[in-house]
Amino acid sequence: xxxxxxxxxxxxxxxxxxxxxxxxxxxxxxxxxxxxxxxxxxxxxxxxxxxxxxxxxxxxxxxxxxxxxxxxxxxxxxxxxxxxxxxxxxxxxxxxxxxxxxxxxxxxxxxxxxxxxxxxxxxxxxxxxxxxxxxxxxxxxxxxxxxxxxxxxxxxxxxxxxxxxxxxxxxxxxxxxxxxxxxxxxxxxxxxxxxxxxxxxxxxxxxxxxxxxxxxxxxxxxxxxxxxxxxxxxxxxxxxxxxxxxxxxxxxxxxxxxxxxxxxxxxxxxxxxxxxxxxxxxxxxxxxxxxxxxxxxxxxxxxxxxxxxxxxxxxxxxxxxxxxxxxxxxxxxxxxxxxxxxxxxxxxxxxxxxxxxxxxxxxxxxxxxxxxxxxxxxxxxx
Amino acid sequence: xxxxxxxxxxxxxxxxxxxxxxxxxxxxxxxxxxxxxxxxxxxxxxxxxxxxxxxxxxxxxxxxxxxxxxxxxxxxxxxxxxxxxxxxxxxxxxxxxxxxxxxxxxxxxxxxxxxxxxxxxxxxxxxxxxxxxxxxxxxxxxxxxxxxxxxxxxxxxxxxxxxxxxxxxxxxxxxxxxxxxxxxxxxxxxxxxxxxxxxxxxxxxxxxxxxxxxxxxxxxxxxxxxxxxxxxxxxxxxxxxxxxxxxxxxx
Numbered sequence: 001x002x003x004x005x006x007x008x009x010x011x012x013x014x015x016x017x018x019x020x021x022x023x024x025x026x027x028x029x030x031x032x033x034x035x036x037x038x039x040x041x042x043x044x045x046x047x048x049x050x051x052x053x054x055x056x057x058x059x060x061x062x063x064x065x066x067x068x069x070x071x072x073x074x075x076x077x078x079x080x081x082x083x084x085x086x087x088x089x090x091x092x093x094x095x096x097x098x099x100x101x102x103x104x105x106x107x108x109x110x111x112x113x114x115x116x117x118x119x120x121x122x123x124x125x126x127x128x129x130x131x132x133x134x135x136x137x138x139x140x141x142x143x144x145x146x147x148x149x150x151x152x153x154x155x156x157x158x159x160x161x162x163x164x165x166x167x168x169x170x171x172x173x174x175x176x177x178x179x180x181x182x183x184x185x186x187x188x189x190x191x192x193x194x195x196x197x198x199x200x201x202x203x204x205x206x207x208x209x210x211x212x213x214x215x216x217x218x219x220x221x222x223x224x225x226x227x228x229x230x231x232x233x234x235x236x237x238x239x240x241x242x243x244x245x246x247x248x249x250x251x252x253x254x255x256x257x258x259x260x261x262x263x264x265x266x267x268x269x270x271x272x273x274x275x276x277x278x279x280x281x282x283x284x285x286x287x288x289x290x291x292x293x294x295x296x297x298x299x300x301x302x303x304x305x306x307x308x309x310x311x312x313x314x315x316x317x318x319x320x321x322x323x324x325x326x327x328x329x330x331x332x333x334x335x336x337x338x339x340x341x342x343x344x345x346x347x348x349x350x351x352x353x354x355x356x357x358x359x360x361x362x363x364x365x366x367x368x369x370x371x372x373x374x375x376x377x378x379x380x381x382x
Numbered sequence: 383x384x385x386x387x388x389x390x391x392x393x394x395x396x397x398x399x400x401x402x403x404x405x406x407x408x409x410x411x412x413x414x415x416x417x418x419x420x421x422x423x424x425x426x427x428x429x430x431x432x433x434x435x436x437x438x439x440x441x442x443x444x445x446x447x448x449x450x451x452x453x454x455x456x457x458x459x460x461x462x463x464x465x466x467x468x469x470x471x472x473x474x475x476x477x478x479x480x481x482x483x484x485x486x487x488x489x490x491x492x493x494x495x496x497x498x499x500x501x502x503x504x505x506x507x508x509x510x511x512x513x514x515x516x517x518x519x520x521x522x523x524x525x526x527x528x529x530x531x532x533x534x535x536x537x538x539x540x541x542x543x544x545x546x547x548x549x550x551x552x553x554x555x556x557x558x559x560x561x562x563x564x565x566x567x568x569x570x571x572x573x574x575x576x577x578x579x580x581x582x583x584x585x586x587x588x589x590x591x592x593x594x595x596x597x598x599x600x601x602x603x604x605x606x607x608x609x610x611x612x613x614x615x616x617x618x619x620x621x622x623x624x625x626x627x628x629x630x631x632x633x
Contacts, residue, residue, distance in 0.1 A: 223496055223505040226487050230480040237478040240440060241492045241547065242466035243502075251499045 015300040042310035047263030049302035051256030057296035059252035060232030065157030071279030073261025078274035080124040081184035106173030136257030140250035165280040180275025301344030399448035410609040426606035471553030477540035481533035492547040522546035538569035
């Protein structure tokens with residue numbers, strides 16, 4: 001892991017350190033395991049949001065179907081966990097022992113062929129990346145090579161989200177239907193349900209999240225990152241500079257899909273189940289809102305957006321369950337109209353200049369070099 | 383190398399080119415040839431199909447019929463980015479630069495290396511790139527604005543930047559759509575100077591309305607009217623052609 005001044009500029013480095021402090025030190029020390037597990041759940045959406053920063057913020061490709069990839073990743077993980085939970089011993093009361101319970105309820109008597117490889121953890125990990133990646137490749141190729149973009153693309157991704165939900169719900173015997181895959185217990189014999197396992201999974205997830213942040217930051221800083229920005233503004237100019245615009249869009253969409261899938265897989269592990277309610281249109285739109293609130297041009301902003309909106313969601317729906325959807329809608333409208341760059345935009349426009357001024361004045365008084373501890377922790381950084 | 387007397391091959395050969403939009407023939411059975419190092423200006427009244435001709439050559443619009451051969455390669459079957467890679471560069475009428483990127487980054491994107499997805503991931507900003515970008519920036523009068531975001535540039539500077547982006551591609555055929563339109567008098571003079579410098583060692587196809595400018599640079603002029611060529615030749619010949627005077631210059 002190389003963190004040089006070149007890889008992160010000063011405010012990005014502050015953002016990285018602030019996020020690391022909050023996720024690795026402050027939250028684990030201040031929250032009980034139940035709340036920490038909730039944070040783990042929120043963070044699974046942060047993966048999706050980081051992908052959307054690349055795909056939507058930088059590349060200008062709005063996908064309203066990221067739930068599809070979140071779901072594919074989540075279902076791949078859940079299938080592995082479900083198979084392990086459905087050992088012959090655990091399911092001896094079923095009419096066909098050794099298959100997942102929902103299959104037995106649906107009169108299926110043998111494990112379907114496409115379930116077989118999910119006995120292997122290696123296959124599962126590969127599938128979490130490759131299945132959504134390939135699916136995004138197919139959708140992306142079909143759409144972008146034909147120059148379908150903008151709103152049309154967004155609508156098609158919505159349709160895909162709806163189709164996948166219907167498919168999962170309809171194929172109850174193979175997918176667990178509307179209830180999803182529940183009662184996931186162990187990972188290679190290691191129980192994922194007790195408190196200490198939740199804590200370990202939380203830290204593993206944070207580790208993966210920072211991995212994804214670094215990958216996204218790397219992509220952002222390469223020429224590919226600049227081509228994405230260029231493409232968003234002047235697609236034709238990029239094309240007539242000798243680039244195949246479709247290929248770059250496909251790449252951005254596939255990366256966003258893979259990030260979303262990693263989030264989905266972590267969701268299945270941390271929350272202990274997976275269901276079609278995280279696949280469809282509404283969750284897909286919510287994922288876009290997290291990104292918009294955090295700031296679609298900021299990788300760190302997207303993580304904060306996912307965390308804060310979900311905290312608000314939990315808080316509000318605990319006290320006023322009916323109001324949440326209205327709140328979410330209002331939030332989205334407010335962000336789009338008033339703060340198009342979200343929290344990170346507010347930070348960069350209003351907070352950062354003040355800190356800079358403060359630091360500059362302190363520096364000139366004492367002559368001491370810039371000190372990082374004056375940055376409020378937990379603050380979203382660009 | 384040549385055996386016997388072969389005619390000099392044309393750099394660009396457009397033959398029987400037709401494009402029809404819902405039955406309207408914007409370009410109708412058009413044929414013309416551009417030689418190596420030739421500067422050809424296309425003039426004509428509004429709606430004559432001038433921009434459409436450039437669109438057809440660079441692949442932005444697909445031809446209904448006819449052929450466009452560039453160095454013996456059929457361009458009508460290639461995609462836009464492939465046409466660029468064979469050596470055809472195109473400047474649009476309105477300046478199209480990347481406003482959220484700096485002048486340096488704008489030029490760097492046009493640098494002909496790392497044009498695939500993985501090539502651009504592995505692309506390194508090495509000395510060759512920096513040197514070439516600085517060289518071109520100096521040529522387009524933007525040497526001390528390399529770190530400026532393109533949205534801070536004036537209209538004329540954006541035009542120059544786009545010309546610079548083409549220069550860095552080093553195309554064998556450069557197509558310019560009204561390069562001096564909307565420029566101030568001093569910018570116009572500077573642009574003429576710039577164009578005169580960059581058109582050396584390559585063929586150029588220019589659309590322009592400014593007759594003074596056309597006279598300055600054109601080797602040969604093609605006059606389009608309603609999608610067809612009504613006159614072609616030196617500026618002197620075209621200027622005195624009664625048909626041209628009637629439809630275009632007479633106004």
